[in-house]
Amino acid sequence: MTSPILRDPGNSAFVVELEKFSGPLDLLLHLIREDEVDITDLPIAKIADQFLSVINELGLNQAADYLEMAARLLRIKAQLLLPRRLGDDEWEDPRAELVRRLLEYQQIRELVDWLGHAADVRAERFGRGYEAPPPDAPPAPLQIDLNDLLAAAERVIALIPEPMLHRVVPRPLDVEGATARLNALLAEREQFGWTDVVGRGATIADVLSAFIALLELAKRSSLTLSQPEPFGPMVITRATPREAA
Amino acid sequence: MQPLAKLLEAALFAASRPLTIDELASLDPAAGEPAVRVALAALRSAYSDEHGVELVEIAGGWQFLTRREYAETIERAQFALRPRRLSPAALETLAIIAYRQPVGRIEVDEIRGVDSGAVMDKLVERGLIEVVTRGEGLGRPLLYGTTPSFLEILGLKDLEDLPRLEELSVALRRPTPVDEPE
Numbered sequence: 353m354t355s356p357i358l359r360d361p362g363n364s365a366f367v368v369e370l371e372k373f374s375g376p377l378d379l380l381l382h383l384i385r386e387d388e389v390d391i392t393d394l395p396i397a398k399i400a401d402q403f404l405s406v407i408n409e410l411g412l413n414q415a416a417d418y419l420e421m422a423a424r425l426l427r428i429k430a431q432l433l434l435p436r437r438l439g440d441d442e443w444e445d446p447r448a449e450l451v452r453r454l455l456e457y458q459q460i461r462e463l464v465d466w467l468g469h470a471a472d473v474r475a476e477r478f479g480r481g482y483e484a485p486p487p488d489a490p491p492a493p494l495q496i497d498l499n500d501l502l503a504a505a506e507r508v509i510a511l512i513p514e515p516m517l518h519r520v521v522p523r524p525l526d527v528e529g530a531t532a533r534l535n536a537l538l539a540e541r542e543q544f545g546w547t548d549v550v551g552r553g554a555t556i557a558d559v560l561s562a563f564i565a566l567l568e569l570a571k572r573s574s575l576t577l578s579q580p581e582p583f584g585p586m587v588i589t590r591a592t593p594r595e596a597a
Numbered sequence: 598m599q600p601l602a603k604l605l606e607a608a609l610f611a612a613s614r615p616l617t618i619d620e621l622a623s624l625d626p627a628a629g630e631p632a633v634r635v636a637l638a639a640l641r642s643a644y645s646d647e648h649g650v651e652l653v654e655i656a657g658g659w660q661f662l663t664r665r666e667y668a669e670t671i672e673r674a675q676f677a678l679r680p681r682r683l684s685p686a687a688l689e690t691l692a693i694i695a696y697r698q699p700v701g702r703i704e705v706d707e708i709r710g711v712d713s714g715a716v717m718d719k720l721v722e723r724g725l726i727e728v729v730t731r732g733e734g735l736g737r738p739l740l741y742g743t744t745p746s747f748l749e750i751l752g753l754k755d756l757e758d759l760p761r762l763e764e765l766s767v768a769l770r771r772p773t774p775v776d777e778p779e
Contacts, residue, residue: 479661
């Protein structure tokens with residue numbers, strides 16, 4: 353990594369580009385490297401002061417992760433200042449945990465270089481069936497117009513002859529039958545529409561059965577459901593064997 | 598070239614992803630896996646020098662890839678574009694997951710020293726990591742591992758291709774106990 357710290361001759365303060373650091377450990381490692389100190393024998397007081405001044409400069413004191421590290425450094429600094437008896441076997445270096453984490457993180461950084469290089473080398477070789485990398489932007493949120501919604505509801509209701517919602521349907525939903533019909537359709541056609549499934553004279557029970565069967569088959573990856581546009585006609589497509597696997 | 602090698606050549610040419618030995622062996626049930634391996638070796642050496650593409654073992658399978666030296670020219674003509682580079686944060690997270698899998702988000706956060714939730718979500722979205730199991734601990738946390746796509750974008754045969762930790766200049770060891778000051 354190139355040195356992100358530029359020393360301004362007129363001002364002894366640090367100028368650091370934030371994007372260069374992926375977190376407080378990265379910043380700490382950078383300071384340690386700058387000062388060329390032994391990572392296993394950290395001069396905590398010095399490093400803590402530098403860390404604090406950098407995050408103050410950058411306004412990183414807003415970032416919780418950096419603040420937490422600053423607090424940790426100050427605590428270690430304070431612990432090191434506490435007097436202790438000579439030959440105290442119980443004493444544990446308060447820096448030990450931080451040193452362990454820094455060494456671990458340093459190893460991760462080394463792996464990052466390795467992985468980044470491997471990815472760069474791989475990126476220089478193209479395979480067949482090249483597909484342009486997908487754009488970064490998330491899909492636009494669904495624009496729902498009340499009229500669209502009502503029109504869609506109308507289309508569904510129109511398929512049901514005389515909707516009599518108050519009547520108790522005497523027979524339960526026939527999901528199995530609908531599943532069988534769908535499987536038969538899938539066997540002979542790769543793609544078909546909702547109207548092919550329910551037909552014109554369908555009852556509420558038929559519509560519901562068909563819908564549940566559709567969802568169930570989609571869940572089992574036997575078919576895929578898609579709509580070319582919001583509230584457009586549903587397209588049912590037979591899943592390819594690879595997708596079904 | 599043997600008929601089997603030609604058949605494999607055709608299949609590998611037609612496919613847009615690496616094909617595994619099993620998949621290749623299924624092309625000719627009479628051939629069997631050892632014969633497929635022999636034919637692949639023959640095919641690879643046939644493509645070793647005289648061609649602009651070569652047969653590469655990658656992500657647990659085999660795939661024809663263009664040679665590196667043509668990348669720039671192909672890209673300049675916009676026949677194909679290199680994928681976007683992964684951010685350092687994404688690579689850090691991938692490195693931790695690759696070596697510690699299955700691993701939970703909290704452990705990744707701890708090692709990186711920063712919240713990694715958003716980065717991990719992105720990596721899941723790109724199909725480079727996936728939830729592989731749930732941990733035993735409190736709340737049965739989701740544990741993540743790398744996917745074949747991870748191997749593919751790095752051009753690795755399998756996870757064994759990653760550098761061994763001992764080979765790195767900083768070995769992950771218990772820190773040597775710091776000498777007690779007098």
